[in-house]
């Protein structure tokens with residue numbers, strides 16, 4: 256019998272890669288998508304199956320983590336073997352603007368799923384994966400951060416995720432539910448949302464090289480992140496639910512890099528050397544050289560600047576994970592390093608904006624004003 260999985264957040268970056276992975280393992284995959292005034296399934300459209308086909312193995316349901324009635328109904332109908340709770344308001348900076356909504360979706364949303372399992376008497380059948388985060392570590396207590404490092408969340412997002420982490424542990428201990436946290440450090444890909452820093456940088460690098468954008472404005476260039484590839488990280492989610500016992504695992508590369516360095520690496524992929532001068536809000540990035548004949552960027556041009564509006568009221572300065580437990584117990588091994596990640600992201604964005612450039616050059620403008 257094929258295993259049945261239910262994924263919340265199926266339309267997000269991780270949801271898309273996890274769906275691909277589980278379909279390749281012959282799962283029947285159900286996903287919860289939110290109603291939106293525009294189509295929001297771009298990341299999984301390549302996996303589309305005719306909803307009228309009775310043999311389909313990818314099925315979408317409308318729903319929301321803020322609505323327990325709908326979660327109970329879907330879980331009752333689907334009877335999943337595994338639930339992957341990836342749905343969340345996942346942007347740290349935005350969580351300062353929408354703290355109550357973030358607490359509801361990211362914190363209480365997890366409780367609603369766990370309660371649904373209890374209410375439906377599925378404690379012995381349904382395993383649940385909770386998308387926990389390195390943001391839990393927040394203000395540095397110790398490095399590298401492992402499963403035993405104390406938490407000190409620094410945003411409404413991280414505080415909501417702290418509740419979700421502990422309610423997952425509590426339902427495991429209180430009711431014997433197979434409930435595990437994956438404490439995942441930052442992971443990126445060409446499917447990464449456009450307002451997270453890595454994708455913002457790779458998109459801007461491609462556009463600046465092609466003459467479609469003038470400058471890249473960023474916030475804290477000193478922040479350090481342990482960046483991996485989402486494709487590797489969804490493998491870990493799957494492995495966490497295949498274990499004999501439910502436990503919590505750190506998933507990370509063990510390498511940390513500053514935002515400023517990510518900028519250099521992204522432009523370097525395009526043959527453009529960037530040098531930074533100045534400090535704090537006055538720091539700027541200039542074109543030092545360009546050895547790519549495809550791109551006509553002016554040497555000495557200022558292409559990176561700092562805008563305070565991207566600063567966070569409280570920042571997480573340094574994340575570096577210790578993946579020893581996941582490597583030894585899960586046998587998890589990432590296939591990508593940072594260079595491979597940057598290469599893939601930049602190549603995908605160059606490809607994307609080649610089409611935009613073609614349209615621009617033909618007199619059409621498809622510029623997005625509110626990027």
Ligand code: NDP
Nearest residue numbers: 264266267268269319320341342343345360386388441442
């Ligand atoms: P994305 O932001 O790309 O995707 C989030 C998903 O959640 C989307 O499908 C979104 O729907 C959905 N969603 C948002 N709000 C709700 C809601 N109220 N009810 C139901 N669904 C909702 O995130 P990622 O794929 O990058 O991350 C997946 C999970 O892992 C998140 O929980 C995130 O917090 C966590 N995480 C991510 C890390 C990373 O580096 N990527 C690291 C550690 C943890 P829509 O498409 O309609 O917006």
Ligand code: GDR
Nearest residue numbers: 345347388389390440441450451452453473474475478565
């Ligand atoms: P993060 O990712 O907050 O770590 O959360 P993000 O890419 O947003 O920020 C990383 C670091 O870069 C700094 N930064 C900027 N960030 C953004 N978004 N835009 C900018 O212009 C900019 N300039 C500098 C930030 O201050 C920060 O230090 C991500 C999300 O996926 C969470 O859901 C997840 O839990 C964590 O990763 C692990």
